[in-house]
Amino acid sequence: MIAPTIRSGERLVGDNLQRYTIAVLSHLALVAAWHFFIVLGKVPTFVMPSPYATLHALLVPNYRWIENISVTAIEIFGGYFLAIVVGIGIALLFSWFRVLEMTMMPLLVTLNMIPKVALGPLIIVWFSYGIGPNVAMAFAICFFPIVLTTARGLREVEPDLLDLVRTLKGSRWQIFTKIQLPGALPYIFSGMKVAAILAVAGAIVGEFLGSDRGLGYLMLQVQVTLDTAAMFMAVILITLLGMILYGFVLALERLLVVRDARI
Amino acid sequence: MSEPFIHLSGVRKIYRTRGVEMLAVSEATFDVGAGELVSLVGPSGCGKTTLLKILAGLHSHDAGTVRIGTRDQPFDPARDIGMVFQQPLLLKWRKVLDNVLLPAEILGLPLAASRERARDLLRLVGLQGSEEKFPYELSGGMQQRASIARALVHDPKLILMDEPFGALDALTREKMNLELLRIWQKAKKTILFVTHGITEAVFLGTRVIVLTAGPARMADNFRVDIPHPRTLDVKTQEKFGEYTRRIYHLLGME
Ligand SMILES: Nc1ncnc2c1ncn2[C@@H]1O[C@H](COP(=O)(O)OP(=O)(O)OP(=O)(O)O)[C@@H](O)[C@H]1O
Ligand SMILES: [Mg+2]
Numbered sequence: 001m002i003a004p005t006i007r008s009g010e011r012l013v014g015d016n017l018q019r020y021t022i023a024v025l026s027h028l029a030l031v032a033a034w035h036f037f038i039v040l041g042k043v044p045t046f047v048m049p050s051p052y053a054t055l056h057a058l059l060v061p062n063y064r065w066i067e068n069i070s071v072t073a074i075e076i077f078g079g080y081f082l083a084i085v086v087g088i089g090i091a092l093l094f095s096w097f098r099v100l101e102m103t104m105m106p107l108l109v110t111l112n113m114i115p116k117v118a119l120g121p122l123i124i125v126w127f128s129y130g131i132g133p134n135v136a137m138a139f140a141i142c143f144f145p146i147v148l149t150t151a152r153g154l155r156e157v158e159p160d161l162l163d164l165v166r167t168l169k170g171s172r173w174q175i176f177t178k179i180q181l182p183g184a185l186p187y188i189f190s191g192m193k194v195a196a197i198l199a200v201a202g203a204i205v206g207e208f209l210g211s212d213r214g215l216g217y218l219m220l221q222v223q224v225t226l227d228t229a230a231m232f233m234a235v236i237l238i239t240l241l242g243m244i245l246y247g248f249v250l251a252l253e254r255l256l257v258v259r260d261a262r263i
Numbered sequence: 264m265s266e267p268f269i270h271l272s273g274v275r276k277i278y279r280t281r282g283v284e285m286l287a288v289s290e291a292t293f294d295v296g297a298g299e300l301v302s303l304v305g306p307s308g309c310g311k312t313t314l315l316k317i318l319a320g321l322h323s324h325d326a327g328t329v330r331i332g333t334r335d336q337p338f339d340p341a342r343d344i345g346m347v348f349q350q351p352l353l354l355k356w357r358k359v360l361d362n363v364l365l366p367a368e369i370l371g372l373p374l375a376a377s378r379e380r381a382r383d384l385l386r387l388v389g390l391q392g393s394e395e396k397f398p399y400e401l402s403g404g405m406q407q408r409a410s411i412a413r414a415l416v417h418d419p420k421l422i423l424m425d426e427p428f429g430a431l432d433a434l435t436r437e438k439m440n441l442e443l444l445r446i447w448q449k450a451k452k453t454i455l456f457v458t459h460g461i462t463e464a465v466f467l468g469t470r471v472i473v474l475t476a477g478p479a480r481m482a483d484n485f486r487v488d489i490p491h492p493r494t495l496d497v498k499t500q501e502k503f504g505e506y507t508r509r510i511y512h513l514l515g516m517e
Pocket of ligand 2 (some may be wrong): 311312313425
C-alpha cells in the first residue's frame, strides 16, 4: 500500500513542476511572438510597441508609475475589501432576518441591473474627483456577486443536518458557526473570485470617467501623445494588479476550504 | 416485558400543507424494550421518517401518547438521541475525528474525554487509522460508519436510524448489517432502524414493525425469534423465510 502512494505523490510533484514550466514557457513564447511580429512586420511603435519599448516606457519619470500604480491599487483593493465586508455583512443579516431578505433582496436585484458605469457621472457629482469615487465604483461593481453567493451559501444547509443539531438542542449560534458559515465558505469564495476581476474593471472605469491619478488616468493622458508603449505598460500593470488580487484570494481559499468542497 | 423503554399508543400525525391534510401516521401503538433493535419496515411514504421525527422530538403528533425512558433509565431528550440518516452528512471541512465530535461539542461535553471516546468509537466501527482523514477520502460505506460513530459519541440511550444503508451497494450493505449487529451488541443501545428492505428488517431486528401506506397505519408488530449473535446463515433458515413472507403478505407483494 505504502509504496504506490509515495510513487503517485512523487508524480504529483513532478506534474506540478511540469505544469508551471509549461505555463512560464507559454508566456515567454507569447512575448517572443509579440517581439518578432513587431520586428519582422516593421510595425511602427505608435501602432504597437515592441516588448522592449514597452519596458522602456517605465523609465519615463513624467509618468510617475509608482504613484499611479499605488493609486489604482488602493482603488481596487479598497473597493474590493469594502465589498467583501459589506457584502458578507448584508448576506449574514439576510440569513438572520428573513423579512429583511424578502424585502431587500428584490430591491438589490433591481439595483444591480443598473449598469454601474452609467452611475459614473453621478458619482463624480457626489464625490468629486479622486480616489474616493473610484473606490466607490469598484465597490459598486463587485459588491453584488458577493452578497448573492454568500446568501446562497448560507441558505444551503442540509435539512437533516439541522435536525441532527436540533435533537441535541443546539443553539442558532452553534448552527451558524459550526455548520452554516463553514458550509457557506466555498460559495463566498466563488463570489470573491468573480468580484476580484470585476473590482479591477470598476476601478479602471472609474479612472476613465473622471480622475486625476491612476493607471487608467495615465492611459488617457498618453493617448493624446500616441505613446502606445506607456499604454501597453499600463495595461500590463493593471493586469498584474488583478492577478495579485486573484492569486491572494485563491491562496486564501486553498488555506480555508477543503479541496473537495471548493466550487 | 418489564417497563418498556419506548411506549407509543395510538400515535397519529397529520401534515397540513396549503389546506390539504395528509395522514402520515395513524394508530401507531407499540413498545420497545431497553436494548432492543427494532426494525420499522414499510413502503415509501408510509410514515417511517415521520415516526422517527416524532420520537426525536422534531415533530409534534396530533393524537396518542409517546413516552420514552423508564425509572431506571431516564431519558433526556437533549442528550439521549443519536441519529443516522440515509446520507452520512459528514461536514466536508472537518476531519473524521472532528466530525464524530460534533454532538459532543454541541452538548458542551468535556473535549479531552470526548476525543478519547471518539477514537474508541472509530475503532469500534472499524475506522481506526482514518481519524485524520477528510470525508472525501472515505468510501460511502466508511462515511456511514463514521456517522454511526458520531451518533454514539455522546453516549445516547436511543439511536434512530433512517434507512442508513439505503444508499450503499448490496455487498457493502450486507457487510454493514453485520457490523451494525456487532456494534449494537457492544454498545448496548436501543436502536430503531427504518428500512424498506424486508430481509434487512428481519435479519437485524429483535422485533419488526410493519407499516403500510394509503391509509398510513401500523399493520404488524412481531418478535423475530432468532437468537443473536446472528450470521448471514440465518437467512437460509426456514423461520427467516416465514418472517419475510409474513411481511411480503402484509405489503401485498406475494
Ligand atoms: N413536512 C411534511 N409536510 C407535509 N407532508 C409530509 C411532510 N413530511 C412527510 N410528508 C408526507 O407524509 C407521508 C409520510 O412521509 P414519510 O417521510 O414519513 O414517509 P417514509 O415512510 O419515511 O417514506 P420513505 O421510505 O420514502 O422515506 C408522505 O406521504 C409524505 O408526503
Ligand atoms: Mg423516509
